[in-house]
Structure formats: C-alpha cells, structure tokens
Amino acid sequence: MGVTERKEREKTEMRELITAAAMKMFLEDGYAKTSIRGIADAIEYSPGTIYLYFKDKDELLYEVQADAYGRLFEVFKKEATSTDPLEKLNQLARAYINFGLNNPELYDLMFIIRAPMNVDEELHKVNGANCLNFLIDCLTDCINKDLLRMTDVQQATLQIWSTVHGLVSLNLRCRLKIMVESEEAVPLVLIKTMEDYLAAVTK
Amino acid sequence: MGVTERKEREKTEMRELITAAAMKMFLEDGYAKTSIRGIADAIEYSPGTIYLYFKDKDELLYEVQADAYGRLFEVFKKEATSTDPLEKLNQLARAYINFGLNNPELYDLMFIIRAPMNVDEELHKVNGANCLNFLIDCLTDCINKDLLRMTDVQQATLQIWSTVHGLVSLNLRCRLKIMVESEEAVPLVLIKTMEDYLAAVTK
DNA sequence: TTTGGATAATGAACAACGTTCAGTATATTT
C-alpha cells in the first residue's frame, strides 16, 4: 500500500515546485512585485492550487527565507575557513557583506522585508540559528583568546551583526548615495568600513 | 490683485492638509496599510483630489519623509548638547536609537521602506543632510581632537550610522528575538551595545 | 449682473492584487 507514501511524496514535490518558482521570481523581481498569479503561470497551475499547499503568500516567504538562510550558511562555511579567529571573523564579515551585495532581493526578504516573524517555524529557526551560531562561535573564540576589546559575546555579536547589516541595508535602500561618490565604489567602501571597524575593536 | 497669491496659499494649504493626514495615518498604521482612499476619507475629499496635489503615493511619502527628517534633526539639536565631543556623540547615538524605538513606523518610512530615493528633492536633501551633517560635524570634532581610533571622517560616519541603524532596524524586524530574552529589555540592550561600541573605538 | 472660460473636485471605471469556494475532473477504494 505505497499509495499514501506516493501521495505524500507528490505533495512535497508540489511544494518544492512552487517554492522553486517563488524563489526564482523573488530573486528576480522581489517579493512585492511577484504575484501569486505569476507563480501559478510559471508552474502552469491555477492560482487557487497554490493555496492548497500554502496558507498565504507569507508562508511562501517563510519557505524561501529558510532556503535563503541555508544558502547564507553555505557561504559562511565556504568562505570563513581560517584557523585564525580574527581572520575568520574578517572572512565572515566579508562573506556577509558580499552576500548582501550580490543577492539584494534575497537579502531583502531575509532581513528587511516586513513579515511577522514566526520564530517557532522549525526550518527557519534552524537555518537562521546556524548562521547566527557561526558568528557566535567565532566571536566566542576571539574573546576567549583575548583578541577583542569586548568581553560579552552577546554584545559583540550584536555589534558586528548590526554593523554589517547596517552597511548592507543602508546601501540597499540607496541611503549611502549622499556619502559614497560612485556606485561601483560601494563594495570596496563597505568592506573597508567593516575592516576599519574590526581593526578598531581588535586589541 | 491678491487672488493668485491666495490661490497659491490655498494650494499649499491643501498640500499640508493632505500631508498632515498622511503623516498621522502613516504613523499609526504604516505606509503600506494606509490607502489613498483612507486619506481622502480623513480629509473629506475624493480620492482623485489627492492626485491633483501629489503625483502618486510615493510623492506623498517623500513629503512625509522630509518632515520626519526635520523631526529627527530637532531631536538631535535638543538631545545632543554637550560640549564634550565624545559625550555629544554618545547623546547623538542615544537620540537616534530612541527615535527609532519610539517612532517605529516613522523610522520605517525614513530608512527601511522601499521607495526610489530621489536625492534631488530639495526639502528631502536639506533635512536629510542636516541630520547627517550633525553627525559628521560631531565626528570631525572627535577626530580632530584625537579622541577616536579612526582617522577618516567618512569611514567613521559610515561605521557609527551603520551600527545604530543596524541595531534599530534589526529590532524593528524582530530579528533580535533570538538574542534578547525579553521585549522590554530591548532599549537597554541596544543602548548598551552602542555604548560598548563607542567605548571600543574611543582612544 | 450676467456670461464665458478657467480652475477644482468628483466618483465611476480600470487593471492588478491576494484570497476564497462552488463546481468539475481525476484518482482510489469498495
């Protein structure tokens, strides 16, 4: 009686089909400009069908968010590999900033877009926490080895996250136009500012 | 022949009537949840009338934004009064954070909401630049007196702005739920983190 | 004071949106 299992499999396959199409369109046009009707068209189903698999557009956002956190975590693991805690912290911060610059629409729906945060969500919590823990672990290491001017890990985490998120999000909302002369200078300026910050808080 | 002048006055009065109603509703419900029809109802005019004074909803946003920058500037002038540059910087950062916590919807439409930034806009540019220059002047003072671990004013400005904006905006999007235990602890934690940061970059 | 042309305001109409649901088609079980 493998029929119920096949049904189950088809159900998750359909969810993944929808999620994949949504991710593609969110990346290209952003969350707001992507319509349910558009997603339905892309996968050649009726709009109503999507609501058989997702409660509403927000639930679709959460699904894509979880995926996005996974991607960021992969980038972290790939880019921040140094055994030197300070160097690793630098790599981590660079990776974060570059991720934001290279995937603006993705960064948007992960950290900027307005959507009630259901922290209870399993996948979301896990992947989001993975990214955060990567930073926390790195900072714990730095602080234990007395390399930074901070002693509290939570405070240090908040500081560095706020700094890099601030840089990326202000840029994404064009608020740095007044300060940074040319558009193509932005990546370098952001990285430089972050490194200046790290240098300042390094013992 | 004061008729053209009266017409002019009535025109700006109408604009202000609309702007005031928009500001009120943006503050209460946010930009997205405020409809043109709602604003029209509030001032007892037809929806179409609003379009005789504003090109679209975004132009209304710009008007309110300019107003909001003015408010922030007033807060700066009122709160950051110390003659000690470092203390003044601290006051400035506190004022910024508190402004964001006390006026979440306003902060949202000033710095987070998606809207094409027409930096050419007069009022907008002036008020926005006022706020930024307040910070730049303060930091210039600090750096000239060799009180900070940075030498470049632009970098320093970017650093501090990113940090406080990062703190406020991450909190506004509920991203600190994972890190900060209780909701009411947030203001203290944000201020503490900012002060830790300032302490770290102070010589 | 009446008339004619500018100006101001209206509100119905349009297209697009998220979402729902009665109805239809397909698949599974009896």
Added chain:
DNA sequence: AAATATACTGAACGTTGTTCATTATCCAAA
C-alpha cells in the same frame, strides 16, 4: 462499475493605486 475521496480550476470578492470624462465652482470681462 459505482461510490467515494482527492486535486484542481477559474470565476468571483473585496482591496489597492491611478486615471479621466463629467460636473461644480470661482473669477474676470461685457
């Protein structure tokens, strides 16, 4: 083969921002 359960549809609802022909109001000239 019939009855039941499941999957899907697409028209419809209530919003939204925005437009525009129509109507009302005002002001200057006759």
